[in-house]
Amino acid sequence: MNILSIQSWVSYGHVGNASAVFPLQRLGAEVWALNTVQFSNHTGYGAWRGQVFGAELIGDLVQGIEERGVLARCDAVLSGYMGDAAIGEAIIDTFARVRVANPAAVWCCDPVIGDVGRGVFVRPGIPEFMRDRAVPAAGIVTPNQFELEWLTGRQVVSLDDAKAAVTELQRRGPRTVLVTSLQVEDTPEDSVDLLAGEEGRFWRVRTPKLPISVNGAGDAMAALFLFHRLRWDDSRLALSAATSSIFGLLRRTAEEKSREILTVAAQEEFVTPSRVFMAQPC
DSSP states (O other): OEEEEEEEEESSSOOTHHHHHHHHHHTTOEEEEEEEEEESSOGGGSOOOEEEOOHHHHHHHHHHHHHTTOGGGOOEEEEOOOSSHHHHHHHHHHHHHHHHHOTTOEEEEOOOOEETTTEEOSOTTHHHHIIIIIHHHOSEEOOBHHHHHHHHTOOOOSHHHHHHHHHHHHHTSOSEEEEEEEOOTTSOTTEEEEEEEETTEEEEEEEEOOSOOOSSHHHHHHHHHHHHHHHHSOHHHHHHHHHHHHHHHHHHHHHTTOSSOOTTTTTHHHHSOSSOOOOEEO
8 A cells, every 4th residue: 555645744743744654654554755844843832943845845756756657556645734725736736646647546635724622723725725625626534523514614513413514525525524523412521423424324433532632643543544444445444443543542642641642652553452442333
């Protein structure tokens, strides 16, 4: 499996490619990482150093890969946070070039816009770009509940609301939708739900809510869901496997009271999760 991952990079900690690449490699995937930024640490610390790379660099690197004659072996493009619309356009162009070489390739887009309690936290124009350009072109999208509501203009209060919003999003292009951090009417206060929808079928998985708030878990979740979806061609199995691994990773991180997710220390969770959560039809 070959995955072209276009995301940010931090030297310290695990967000963006620094969160997504290693789990994929640990599971046996080849990852062609293109970094949109090189920062010392994630911006949640309030201070960081480094550089933002221009969209032209993405195109240049993709051209170099193309010149090696290997784009036909690319199974998927993975993307997350986009610093500006120009980077987004470069990712869309990259996926178009990959699809020419391999029509079966899929784009997994984590449409990072914002979150419950924080609202929209990306630059102006990015939410609209995600809605109007990225989502229609992607085969898999992985919004959280806030992003699902923003992208569809629907309020999600119940499970039926969530399923209706997923269906609306699918009408715009993506075959598969994974909703993370879902809290609906029947979700217990001490739990969190995830919902996957594909071709009119839905599956939900529920895990205990952990006393932790860290950056980068969503990046790893999108990567793992993509991997297992490609591996088994089954969204239910992908949802179960990815959720189980991320729960184990976050549980270990919470136990150690670490501000950064313990991607390396808890790496066995990616291969053999210590606790398995089975997704159920809903």
